[in-house]
Structure formats: C-alpha cells, structure tokens
Amino acid sequence: MKLRKRMIWISILITSALFLLLVRLAEIQLFFTESFSKWNVNLIQESVKQRTEEVQISDGRGAFLDRNGKPLTISQKPAIVLFPFLKKQPWPIKDAADILNMSEMEINHKLERAKKPIILTKNEKGSISNMMLEKINKLKYPGIYGVYIEKTKKSRLASHTIGMTNQDPQLLRNKYPHKKELSISTKIGTFGLERTFDEFLLPEQDTKLLYHVDGLGNPLFGMDVKYTADANPFYPLQIKTTLNKEMQKSLEQILDDHHLKKGGAVLLDIEKSSVLGIASKPNLNMASQKTRQNYMLTPMYPGSVFKTVIATAAIETGLDHPSKTFNCNLNLYGKPGEDKGKLNLEEGFAQSCNYTFTSLAHQLMKKDDSIIEDTSRKLGLTEQVGWEGSLFHQDDFKQLYHEGTGAIWGDEHDKKVKKAIAQTAIGQKNVKLTPLEIANMMATIARGGEKKQVKVADQIEYKNGTLMASFKDQDLSGDTIDRYTAQRLQKLLRKVVTSRKGTGRRFRDLPFDVSGKSGTAETGKLTKDKKRLYHKWFAGYFPADKPKYALVVVDMDTPEGKAATNAIFYDIVKIVYKIEKNKT
Structure with a gap:
C-alpha cells in the first residue's frame, strides 16, 4: 500500500515537472520569442546569430x-576580409596573393586554421593600402572583400x-x-x-x-x-x-613626459568659452573604477590661487590703495615666520604673501561676513560652470558628467573664528574648487568680467555633416565683477610673472606673455617617510595683452620641491604657440 502511494506521488511530481517544462518551452518557442526574460531578449535574433558568421564593419x-x-573616438582602417569557406573551393588565390604582396602558401595557411572570417590589416611589408582594396574588390569573387573597418579607439x-x-x-x-x-x-x-x-x-x-x-x-x-x-x-x-585634437594630443603628451601621476590640465578658448584641451591623471583604466575620476571637474584645495578672490573683494571695497602696506615678515596668523618685508597689495600678490591676504580677509569680514562667498560667486567659483540648458525634450541637459561644485565655508561658525578666516583667505580650511572653475575664473578676468558657461560640445551633426542642434554661448547667472575690477586684477596677475620676485617669473621668456597666479595647498596627507603632500597649482591666461587662452595645471599630492606644475604649464604654452604659428 505504501509502495503504491509512493509511486502515485512520484508520478504526480514527474507529471508536474513535465508540465512545467512544457510551459517553459511554450514561453520560449511560442509566446515570448521576441521579448524573453526581464531583459526582453529577442530569441529569434539570437538564434539566427548562432548560425551566422559575420564581420562587423561599424x-x-x-x-x-x-x-x-577630425574623429576623436573612432578610426577607419583598410582591411581585407577572407571567409573560411574559400578553402573548400577554387578561387583566384594567385591574383589575391599578388595584390596583397603575400605568398599563396601564407594565405592558405591562414585559411586552413580559420574558423571565423579573417581580417587582414597588415602584410609582411606594412599596412593594407587603399589601392589594394580597390584591386581586391575588382576581382568580384564571393568570400574576399576589401572594406574600411571602423574601430572604436581603446x-x-x-x-x-x-x-x-x-x-x-x-x-x-x-x-x-x-x-x-x-x-x-x-x-x-x-x-x-x-x-x-x-x-x-x-x-x-x-x-x-x-x-x-x-x-x-x-x-x-x-x-x-x-x-x-x-x-x-x-x-x-x-x-x-570644442576640443582641438592637436592641442589635446600635445597636452596629454606633456603630462606623460613630466610623469604627472595625479592631477591634470585644462586649456580654454577665452573668446568662445570652450575647452580646447583637458586631461586628468592617472590614466583611465576601465578595469579600475578609481581611475574614472576626472580631477579637472573635482573640487580640491586651491591654495594661494584663491587669493585672487580676496584681491577682488579688496579692489571692490577700496582696500587696494598702493600706499597701504602689509608686514610680510609675519605668517598668516600674524606671527613671525616670513622674511619678505613690507609689501603693498600688488607686491604681496606677486610674491604670494600670506599675511597680506589674511589681513585683508579680516577687514573684509568685519564689513560683511558674506563677502568672500559673494565675491567667489561673482567669479563663478561656487556653481557648476559647464554648459547646461534645454536640448529638445530635456530642460536641464548638462554637457559635463558629474561636474563638481566649489565650496567656501564648511561651517557658518568659522566666519567668526580668526584662524578659520585666515586659512580660508589662502585657499585652505574648507575651500575647494575645481580646476575648470578656476580656469573659467581666469577667462572671466581676461574677458573684462564677462562670466560665461564653458562648453565642451559645440553642436550635434547628422551623418552627412548638416546641423541638427547647436549649443549657443550662455552667460553664467548672477552678478559679476565690473570692467575696472577686471583691469586691476589683470595688472596683479601680470605682475606675478614680470616681478623680479614674482612666483611666476619662470614664464617671462615664453613666446606668449603670461598672466597668472601660483598656488600651494596642504592636503593633510603624508608620504610613507612622513613628508607632507601638497597640491601645486598655476592658473593663468595668455597672451597677456590680447588674451586667447586660459590654462590651469595642478599636480596633486606631490612632495615639496618635486612638483611638475610650472614645467608643464611652460611646455603647454610653448606648444600652443607652435601650433598657432604653424596655422598661419
């Protein structure tokens, strides 16, 4: 009796399993052939693929x-495609061998081993030529074709x-x-x-x-x-x-030549407010999520580059009188620690005297405790500066992916703390800005105070080159500095390079006259042997008298004395000059 019951249950289970299997087969073969599973897989297409040999051209x-x-992401290579079935029937192999400068034996050897179509882009003497493609296609024999294969650049x-x-x-x-x-x-x-x-x-x-x-x-x-x-x-x-392929390639090569490990550079076209070149280090490695970080769009400590903001506020509030001097034998906290003597604002900016700017910051904050962030906003340093606007059905389309936003204060209470104000004045404490924001600040000053969004894409084109959509120049929202303030800042930035003790004096012998500001920011990090690490900056524009290019270079997490920032900035300016000269 027990055996009979057991057999009945086993029969029920087997019948149920067969029924479920039939239902599953019906789903696969009858009901969901074109949208199977949550991925909506087209089973008919996938089945055909299994019985198909193919060569993807694009x-x-x-x-x-x-x-x-000029193409940036794809390349087209002339190639000869040989299908494996050629080895099973007579075909004009001698003619093909003569055209390709290959022996019949070599071609046969490749075909014998082939299970999938062979793609030849080279022979013993070099690359497959356009002429070879034309001659192969004139044979008009099934199984051998000359094509231009489009490859995505790795x-x-x-x-x-x-x-x-x-x-x-x-x-x-x-x-x-x-x-x-x-x-x-x-x-x-x-x-x-x-x-x-x-x-x-x-x-x-x-x-x-x-x-x-x-x-x-x-x-x-x-x-x-x-x-x-x-x-x-x-x-x-x-x-x-908006990228210039030649400038982009040169910029990346210069970063490699100077072995920059972390950081990068961004080069802007000032008139068009667009990116000519941009590169971040370390190099992108798709196997590592960490290397995807674009440091040119990442907020970080700007160091003394931020003194440009304090100088701007000082000019706008009348604290920039040339007769007013600061004791630059004192450090940022007003204690002995420097040996630069007494300097006015212009000299203090050129030599990057910390006490000049911490003193000014304290005076400014007594007048208005929002003045530093308000001035930063006028220079476009507390908002995303990449192009954004309407594009077809998207009302808030943004060109730049994961662009960071600058910040000045971490805590409102810091506005009442002397040390916090001092550290903020020299681009430390909680001040973090992106290199792109700083490059755009330099472009804004160079344009006389005109504050614009930065484009990296100019237009969307159809395949035949006709226009589908374009990205018009757009101003950044909010107040900006006036022309007088911009002119005073231009003078300060130029003095950094022309002054005998200026922190940018190295750039005096460049073919373009450069204006700019250096920066050194403590990161709070140490090397294995307990040495401090810094972000080293130089941000500027050139030519100084008729500005065309804004450039920012930052070498991140580098020990004192080992930064490649100035050398990279120097070489980029030189190569831009060379490229521009070759065009004329």
Whole structure:
C-alpha cells in the first residue's frame, strides 16, 4: 500500500515537472520569442546569430569629432576580409596573393586554421593600402572583400571627459524602456560625454558582412555574403566637440613626459568659452573604477590661487590703495615666520604673501561676513560652470558628467573664528574648487568680467555633416565683477610673472606673455617617510595683452620641491604657440 502511494506521488511530481517544462518551452518557442526574460531578449535574433558568421564593419554608434571635424573616438582602417569557406573551393588565390604582396602558401595557411572570417590589416611589408582594396574588390569573387573597418579607439584622447561605453543591460532597459529593438548587447555610454549624449549616439543599425552556416561551418545558402548597412544619410549622429585634437594630443603628451601621476590640465578658448584641451591623471583604466575620476571637474584645495578672490573683494571695497602696506615678515596668523618685508597689495600678490591676504580677509569680514562667498560667486567659483540648458525634450541637459561644485565655508561658525578666516583667505580650511572653475575664473578676468558657461560640445551633426542642434554661448547667472575690477586684477596677475620676485617669473621668456597666479595647498596627507603632500597649482591666461587662452595645471599630492606644475604649464604654452604659428 505504501509502495503504491509512493509511486502515485512520484508520478504526480514527474507529471508536474513535465508540465512545467512544457510551459517553459511554450514561453520560449511560442509566446515570448521576441521579448524573453526581464531583459526582453529577442530569441529569434539570437538564434539566427548562432548560425551566422559575420564581420562587423561599424557598430552604428555615433562618434565624437574635434572642433575641426577630425574623429576623436573612432578610426577607419583598410582591411581585407577572407571567409573560411574559400578553402573548400577554387578561387583566384594567385591574383589575391599578388595584390596583397603575400605568398599563396601564407594565405592558405591562414585559411586552413580559420574558423571565423579573417581580417587582414597588415602584410609582411606594412599596412593594407587603399589601392589594394580597390584591386581586391575588382576581382568580384564571393568570400574576399576589401572594406574600411571602423574601430572604436581603446586609448582615446580626453578619455575622462569623453568617457567610455560598455554593455550594461540594466542601465539600457532603465533608460530606454521604449526602445525594444535594442539588443541587450548594445553598448551604452557609462560616463563622460558618452553618457550625457548617449541618447543621440545609440545605433540605428550596424554595418557588417555576414553569411549563414550549417553545423559544420559550411555556407548554408551558397557562397553569398550579405552586406547589411543603414542607408540613412542622417544617422548615426556625430557630436562635434570644442576640443582641438592637436592641442589635446600635445597636452596629454606633456603630462606623460613630466610623469604627472595625479592631477591634470585644462586649456580654454577665452573668446568662445570652450575647452580646447583637458586631461586628468592617472590614466583611465576601465578595469579600475578609481581611475574614472576626472580631477579637472573635482573640487580640491586651491591654495594661494584663491587669493585672487580676496584681491577682488579688496579692489571692490577700496582696500587696494598702493600706499597701504602689509608686514610680510609675519605668517598668516600674524606671527613671525616670513622674511619678505613690507609689501603693498600688488607686491604681496606677486610674491604670494600670506599675511597680506589674511589681513585683508579680516577687514573684509568685519564689513560683511558674506563677502568672500559673494565675491567667489561673482567669479563663478561656487556653481557648476559647464554648459547646461534645454536640448529638445530635456530642460536641464548638462554637457559635463558629474561636474563638481566649489565650496567656501564648511561651517557658518568659522566666519567668526580668526584662524578659520585666515586659512580660508589662502585657499585652505574648507575651500575647494575645481580646476575648470578656476580656469573659467581666469577667462572671466581676461574677458573684462564677462562670466560665461564653458562648453565642451559645440553642436550635434547628422551623418552627412548638416546641423541638427547647436549649443549657443550662455552667460553664467548672477552678478559679476565690473570692467575696472577686471583691469586691476589683470595688472596683479601680470605682475606675478614680470616681478623680479614674482612666483611666476619662470614664464617671462615664453613666446606668449603670461598672466597668472601660483598656488600651494596642504592636503593633510603624508608620504610613507612622513613628508607632507601638497597640491601645486598655476592658473593663468595668455597672451597677456590680447588674451586667447586660459590654462590651469595642478599636480596633486606631490612632495615639496618635486612638483611638475610650472614645467608643464611652460611646455603647454610653448606648444600652443607652435601650433598657432604653424596655422598661419
């Protein structure tokens, strides 16, 4: 009796399992063939892929161009594609070998080992040429083709700012629930401009050569190889950035030459308020999340560069009289510790006298305890400065991904603490600004007080080069400094370089006259042998008399005396001059 009951239960379980299996098979083969699982996988497409050999010529994703229309993220290489089925029938191998400067034996050897299509971009004597492509295609034989293969550059310029793509099915479905036609293997922008402009860059259709095979890898429908491509002349779209490819490449090379480990540089076009070059260190490594940090958009201690703000407030409140001097034998707290003598504001700014600016800060705070942050706001230092506005259905589109925002005070109580005010005056305590904000401050001063948003993308273009959308110049909101204040600051910044004891005197022999301000900020970090680490800055613009470029360089977490900041700034100015001279 027990055995019979047990057999009944076993039968029920087996029947239930078979029923569930049938339901699952019905789901897969009948009901959800085009939207299976939470990823909405198209099972029909995936099944066809398993029986298809293909060579992708382009993934169909939009690309980034520099301001002159040169590609930044993709490259096109001439290539010869050989399909494996050629080894199973006679074909004009001798003609192909002559064209490619290869032996028949070498080609046969490659085909014998091939299980997938072979892509030749080089032969023994070098790269495949455009002429070779033309001659191969004139053979008009199925199975061998000359094509231009579009490759996404793994090592790309401005990588932290332009960003990268990756396969992220969850993000893809969350962002584009209505785009059911997108495969879960579609790459999506995960950070940088690739992410902010992702909606415009998504592929409509890729371009490839393909043929169907049986289980043994033989052509299923003869030797026909199909060419699939989107004939639409408008897509994929292209993002025309404001970057200058030559300047960007040179800037990155200079950072490498000086072995900058952490920090970077940002170069702006002052007139257009746009980024010409931008680079962050350490180099981007997709395997490490830490290397994705774009330090040019990250708030950090600015050190004495912040004295520009105190000088601005002093000028606006009439505390800049040339006869007024400060005892620069005292340190920031008013105690003996320096040996620079008595200096007025102009000399104190050039030599970066701490006591000058802590004294001014105390006087300013007695008049108005909001004056330091208000002045910072006038210079664009407490808000995101990257371009933002309306773009089609997006009312708050921002070009720059994860751009940080500067801050001045950490605690309102600090405004009543003398030491906190002193530290704030020299860009320490809780003062943190992004290099981009500081570069834009220099550009604002150079423009005579005109405060603008910074662009890194200029327009969105259709595939055929016609305009889809452009990003107009936009002012930053809020008050700004007047022309008189800007002119006084220009004089102070120039003195930093021309003064015999100025902290920027190294730049006097450059082909462009430079104006700027140095900065050294304590980080609170130590080396293994207990040496203090600093952020070393130089921020400025050039040519001084007719400003065209604003440049900021920062070497982060560097020991005293080992910073590469000045050498990098010097070399970037020189290379910009050389590039500009070669254009004329």
